[in-house]
Amino acid sequence: MLSIGGQDLFVLEFGDILHYFSPYTLTLFLLAVLFTGLAIISRPEEQIEIAFGGDAYYAKETTLPEMRFRRFMAIACGLASIGAMVSGDLFNYTLFTSMVGITNVGIVAAVKNRHVLNAAYAYGIVAMIATLPLFGSAALIVATTGTLSIPALAAGGQAVPLVGKALLVLGVVGEGMAPFYAAKAEMFRAPGAPYVIMCSLSSLLIFLRVVEIVTTI
Amino acid sequence: MAMKRKTVEYGLTASALIIVIAWIALTTGAIPLWAAEAVFVVAFPALVLTLGLWWRAGGGEEDFPFIGY
Amino acid sequence: MIEYLVCAAAFGLLLLGIHRKVIARIQMRPGPPVWQEILHALKFSFKSTWVPRTASATLFVGIVLVAIAIWSAALFVVLAGESILILIGIYMLHKIVEHGFGLSSGSPYGKFGGVRSVISAASEIPLFVTITAIYFFTGSLLLRDIVAYQAVHGPLLLIVPPAAIAMYLVILSKLPFGPFSIVESKEIVSGYKTEHFGVWRAALAVTDGLKTFVLLYAFVLIFLGALPFWLILALMTAVLVSLSFVCAITPVLSPYDSVTVQSIITGLMLAYIGYLWWVVP
Structure with a gap:
C-alpha cells in the first residue's frame, strides 16, 4: 500500500474490514485517545464572564447533570x-x-x-447538510470502483472519480470545520473546556485523516 | 494549590531515571530507536515541569511573606 | 536523543531571541540581548507556581505536558525522516493545544486567544497545498525521500517556489510579533498564554523553542535538501532573520483581516495546485 503516512506498522482485520496503523494514523489515534482521556478525568473550569459596560464579573458554574451529559457526549465524540x-x-x-x-x-x-x-442549532444545520456530499461520495466511489476498502482502492486498478474525492473533502469540512465559522464564537460561551476542546480536536482529526485518504486512494 | 516537595521530588526522580535508563538502553542497543523516542516524548515533558516545580517547592516550613499593612 | 531535545529547545529559544533583537534594531530600539528568551525560560521556572481556583486543574496542567510532548515527537519525526504529513498533523494539533491553554483557565483573555487560534485555522490550509505540490514532484511524503529527490533534481525551492512561499507564510503566522499573531496580541493581554504563569510558562517557552527549531529545520530540509549541519543552522538563522524583517515592518492585523488574508493565500495556493495538476503529467 502506498506509504504516504509512513510504512504500515500493523493491520487489524475484522473479516474484509480492516483497521490499519501507519505512523501517521497511529499519531492521530494516540492524540484522540489522549484527549478523550483528558475529557474523562478533567473537571470543567469555571469560566469568568465580564458583565458588559461595568467592572462586574461572575464565574459560570456547570451543574452536575449538565456536566455528566456533556462528558458522555465528549467521550462519544472521542470514540x-x-x-x-x-x-x-x-x-x-x-x-x-x-x-x-x-x-x-x-x-x-x-x-x-x-x-x-x-x-448548536447552526452547527447542526451545516453538519446535517454536509452528510449529503459525505455519504454521496462513498456511494459514488463504491458505484464506480466496486469497493470501499482504502487499501484496495490504493492498490490501484480502479480509477476513483475526482468528484468523489472532492465531495468527500466537502463533506468532512462540512461536518467539522465549516460549522465553526458559522457558530464558533458563540459556542465558546459554553464553559467546560475539556468538552469544548473535543469539538475542535475531532474536527481537526477528521480533516487530517481525510487528507491522507484522498491522497492515498 | 501548592504541591508538596516530596511529591515533586518523586516525580522528578522517576522521570529522570526513566530517561537515563532509556538512554542507556538505547546506547547499548537493548531497545530500538523508536521505543527510546516514545519514552522521551512521555518523560521529557514531565522532567521539564517537575524540575521547575522542584526548584521552588516549599518544604512546609515557610512563613507568609510580608504583604504590607 | 535527550541531548537533541535540550539543544533544539535552547537553539530555538536563541533564535527567538535573535528574532526580538532584529525587530528591535530595525525599529531603532536597543532590544534585549539575544539570549533573553533562554533567560526568560529559566526565570519563569524559578517563580512560584500554582493552579488558579477557577481552572480545570487536570487540563490546565495536562495541556502543558501535551504541548512539550507533541513538539518533542515532531523533532524526532523530522530527525528520523518520517512522513511530513505527521509534522503537519502536529502543527495543526498545536492549535488545539493553544485552545486548551486558553480555555482551561476560565479567563476571558485566554478564551479569546483560544477562540482566535481556532478561527485562524485557514492559515493551515496552505500547508496541505504545500505538501500536495511537493507530492506532485517527489511522489512521496517521507522526508528522507524528499531529501533524496533533491539530491538528484536540485532544491525544491527552485522547482516549486510558490509552495516554499506558502510554508514560509505558515511559519510566519506562528512567530510572535508577526502580522498574523493574533492569538497572543496585546489587546488580549497575552492571549492563550495569559493564565499560565511560573513553571507552566517556562514549559511553554520550551515548547516555543522546540516549535521554532522544528519548523525552521523542516523548512530548510524540505526546500533545500541535505546540507552540512552547520550550514543548515546558518540557513535557519537566515530564514528567521528574513521573517524578523517582515514582523518588524508589519502591524498585527485585526483578527478578521488576518483570516481574510490567510484565506486569500489559501485560494491562490489552490489555484497553483490546479495549475500543477493541469501541467504536470
Missing part, C-alpha cells in the same frame, strides 16, 4: 474520532465522521444559554 482515525474502510470513515458532527452538536447543546443553543 467516534478514534474510529475515524484508524478505519481502513471508506464507509466506516464517513459513518464515524457524521457521528463526530452529531456529538459535537451534543457537547454544546446541553448548555442552557440562548446564544450557545443558537450556535
Whole structure:
C-alpha cells in the first residue's frame, strides 16, 4: 500500500474490514485517545464572564447533570474520532465522521444559554447538510470502483472519480470545520473546556485523516 | 494549590531515571530507536515541569511573606 | 536523543531571541540581548507556581505536558525522516493545544486567544497545498525521500517556489510579533498564554523553542535538501532573520483581516495546485 503516512506498522482485520496503523494514523489515534482521556478525568473550569459596560464579573458554574451529559457526549465524540482515525474502510470513515458532527452538536447543546443553543442549532444545520456530499461520495466511489476498502482502492486498478474525492473533502469540512465559522464564537460561551476542546480536536482529526485518504486512494 | 516537595521530588526522580535508563538502553542497543523516542516524548515533558516545580517547592516550613499593612 | 531535545529547545529559544533583537534594531530600539528568551525560560521556572481556583486543574496542567510532548515527537519525526504529513498533523494539533491553554483557565483573555487560534485555522490550509505540490514532484511524503529527490533534481525551492512561499507564510503566522499573531496580541493581554504563569510558562517557552527549531529545520530540509549541519543552522538563522524583517515592518492585523488574508493565500495556493495538476503529467 502506498506509504504516504509512513510504512504500515500493523493491520487489524475484522473479516474484509480492516483497521490499519501507519505512523501517521497511529499519531492521530494516540492524540484522540489522549484527549478523550483528558475529557474523562478533567473537571470543567469555571469560566469568568465580564458583565458588559461595568467592572462586574461572575464565574459560570456547570451543574452536575449538565456536566455528566456533556462528558458522555465528549467521550462519544472521542470514540467516534478514534474510529475515524484508524478505519481502513471508506464507509466506516464517513459513518464515524457524521457521528463526530452529531456529538459535537451534543457537547454544546446541553448548555442552557440562548446564544450557545443558537450556535448548536447552526452547527447542526451545516453538519446535517454536509452528510449529503459525505455519504454521496462513498456511494459514488463504491458505484464506480466496486469497493470501499482504502487499501484496495490504493492498490490501484480502479480509477476513483475526482468528484468523489472532492465531495468527500466537502463533506468532512462540512461536518467539522465549516460549522465553526458559522457558530464558533458563540459556542465558546459554553464553559467546560475539556468538552469544548473535543469539538475542535475531532474536527481537526477528521480533516487530517481525510487528507491522507484522498491522497492515498 | 501548592504541591508538596516530596511529591515533586518523586516525580522528578522517576522521570529522570526513566530517561537515563532509556538512554542507556538505547546506547547499548537493548531497545530500538523508536521505543527510546516514545519514552522521551512521555518523560521529557514531565522532567521539564517537575524540575521547575522542584526548584521552588516549599518544604512546609515557610512563613507568609510580608504583604504590607 | 535527550541531548537533541535540550539543544533544539535552547537553539530555538536563541533564535527567538535573535528574532526580538532584529525587530528591535530595525525599529531603532536597543532590544534585549539575544539570549533573553533562554533567560526568560529559566526565570519563569524559578517563580512560584500554582493552579488558579477557577481552572480545570487536570487540563490546565495536562495541556502543558501535551504541548512539550507533541513538539518533542515532531523533532524526532523530522530527525528520523518520517512522513511530513505527521509534522503537519502536529502543527495543526498545536492549535488545539493553544485552545486548551486558553480555555482551561476560565479567563476571558485566554478564551479569546483560544477562540482566535481556532478561527485562524485557514492559515493551515496552505500547508496541505504545500505538501500536495511537493507530492506532485517527489511522489512521496517521507522526508528522507524528499531529501533524496533533491539530491538528484536540485532544491525544491527552485522547482516549486510558490509552495516554499506558502510554508514560509505558515511559519510566519506562528512567530510572535508577526502580522498574523493574533492569538497572543496585546489587546488580549497575552492571549492563550495569559493564565499560565511560573513553571507552566517556562514549559511553554520550551515548547516555543522546540516549535521554532522544528519548523525552521523542516523548512530548510524540505526546500533545500541535505546540507552540512552547520550550514543548515546558518540557513535557519537566515530564514528567521528574513521573517524578523517582515514582523518588524508589519502591524498585527485585526483578527478578521488576518483570516481574510490567510484565506486569500489559501485560494491562490489552490489555484497553483490546479495549475500543477493541469501541467504536470
